[in-house]
Amino acid sequence: MADAFTLQRRRRAIHGWLLLAPSLVMLTAFAFYPSAATLWASLFSRGTRRRPAEFIGLENYGRLFDDPTFWLVATNNLLYAGVTIPLSIALALVMALWADARIPARSFVRTAYFTPTVLPMIAAANLWLFFYTPGFGVLDRIGGLFGAASVNWLGQPETALWAVSAVTVWKEAGFFMIFYLAALQTIPPDLREAAAIEGAGRWTYTRRVVLPLLMPTTLFILVNAMINSVKLIDHLFILTRGGPSDASKLILYYVWENAFAFFDRPAAAAMTVLVLAGLGTLAALQFLVIDRRTHYR
Template identity: 75%
Template sequence: MNDLARYERRRRIMYGWMLLSPALILLSLFAFIPSAMTFWSSLFSRGTRRNPSEFVGAGNYELLFADPTFSKVVVNNLIYAGVTIPVSIIIALAMALWANSKIPARGFVRTAFFTPTILPMIAAANIWLFFYTPGLGVLDQIGALFGFGSVNWLGRPETALWAVIIVTIWKEAGFFMIFYLAALQTIPPDLKEAADIEGASRWTYTRRIVLPLLMPTTIFVAVNALINSVKLIDHLFILTKGGPSDASKLVLYYIWELAFSYFDRPQAAALTVMVLLVLGITAAIKFIILDRRTHYQ
């Protein structure tokens, strides 16, 4: 009997590994192994034909922290994430609440909100490039009707980053709306009926019942928005290329610039490792702490 139980246990273990193996192989090939190789590359100096690369340990990380461009990029990304994440979530929630209500042409409203999401990133950036073009763009044409002069939205350090932020919010709010819309449709209608019987106002029902029930979705959307905030590169290629004077340069664009413009791949690898570390800590906080506090158990 012990042999039979031992055989059954081994069979279940092998069956479990067989189920896990496809995902484990893909993650190893495209996530774990590249991450380990990136970390290893970040420990060596940039090599040339005359001067081969040498092991420098944390030298590349020290150079990054001493680089004023790195500090500028980090500040830009913090501003970018600090604005796009909450604003996109608020707009997405508002659109979902409206699109879920009993309004005429509700299907058309949902489609209109979601349309920016299905546009390719390059196409969306080119549309907004037309909006921002000095003198000829839609924004300047509208401003001229009210007596405002032409503004180089993408060519001024004061406005370049904010112009990119607006494009991102316009692009992502409709995508996040889908998650909120799906979550709203899972809320039992009995809760609304009970709130009406108790005489609760629409705002009280939304604040006391809907928003707490949507908290798991909000955490999920916030983590996705944070990931998106450090992987933006398509818009920058079309709109600003990180300029002017690094005013709109973000982390991923700077990684690409280090690796393929300056050919300093060890420093690009070091910056990549730092980004992965931040995202890993964020994911750990989400799964270990936030999930336990936001789900009803």
């Protein structure tokens, strides 16, 4: 009897691993192995035809920390995250509250907010190019109506990063709105009635009842927005190419540039390891803090 039981357990284990095998093979080839290889590559010198790559420990990291461009790019990315994350989340919330309220043309409003989400970032960047181009861009024309001087939004270091950030916010807000919209629809309507009976105004109701109930959604969106602040760089290729003088360059773009334009694999690898470490911390935070909170929901 015990034997039959063991046999059955063994068979189940074989089935389980067989079912997982295709996914594990692909994950190993395109996630686990490359991660390990990145770490490994970051410890070796850049090989040339005459001199093969050799182990140099943490020298690549030292070189990276001595590179002023790296610090500029890291700062840019922090600013980019610092602007796009809160702005797109706040906008998403306001949009969701509007799209959930009883207003005229509600479905048009909803569609309009969400449409940028289905556009490729590359196409979105092309659309925004017309807004930013000095001379005949839409922003300049509108500025011209009020007598403002022409501004080269993408061409000057002071504004390029903000111009790029605006496109990201435009693209993301409608996407995040959807999650808020879903959460709003799970709030029982009697809460609103109860609040009204208690004499709470709409603002009080939103602040004291709706916002706390939306907290798990906000955390979920926050994690997504943080990941996007690393990942969303497609529009740089169209709008600024990281310029002028690296003013709008972000980390992943710099990784790409190092690897595929400067052919400096060790530098790209070292930077990737730092990004992975950052994302890993985020993952740990998500598992430890956020998941626990949402479980109690």
